Amino acid sequence: MDVGWIVIATGSTGTQAGLLAGLHAAGSEVKVMGISVRQPREKQIAAVHKLAVATAAQLTDEPLDVSKVYVDDGYVGEGYGLPTEGTIDAIKTLARTEGILLDPIYSAKGMAGMIGLAKQGIF
Numbered sequence: 001m002d003v004g005w006i007v008i009a010t011g012s013t014g015t016q017a018g019l020l021a022g023l024h025a026a027g028s029e030v031k032v033m034g035i036s037v038r039q040p041r042e043k044q045i046a047a048v049h050k051l052a053v054a055t056a057a058q059l060t061d062e063p064l065d066v067s068k069v070y071v072d073d074g075y076v077g078e079g080y081g082l083p084t085e086g087t088i089d090a091i092k093t094l095a096r097t098e099g100i101l102l103d104p105i106y107s108a109k110g111m112a113g114m115i116g117l118a119k120q121g122i123f
Contacts, residue, residue: 003030005123009110010034010044010071011080017051020068024052025059033070035113037106038080041073075113081105086112 010016016034023030036044049066056064077084083091083104090111094100102108117123 005031005033007033007035007110007114007117007123009037009106009113010048011037011039011106013044013048013051016048016069017055020048020052020064021055021059024056024062024064024068031068031070033072033113033117035075035110036071036073037109038076039073040076041071044071044073045069072113072117075109075116077109083108084112086116090115 006019008015008019016032019032023032034044034048038044039047045066048071049064049069052069053064056062075084075086077087081104087104087108090108091102091104093115094102094111102111114123
């Protein structure tokens, strides 16, 4: 089965860097899109890449190129911990349709990003 993409909220970089390192070491082509909850795209990419490279070095000798780090910062809004209209819409949509409650700081921004990217035809 072709997964294609994993979409997560990314802030302190640990989850995204760990996923990237593990997938890289396994030889997987699955892409990990981090929806930034706090930093501009380039800054988040640099932070994720730095940790992913250090982590991947524990697993493989193959270098992990920065081109494998995907970040979308279009859902940060006014900043960390401050929900956007899209964040609130994602919370309401998932609560109404799936019975899942998202937090407005992290997971709802990630879900808003995934919904937005799907509407754009990225997935």
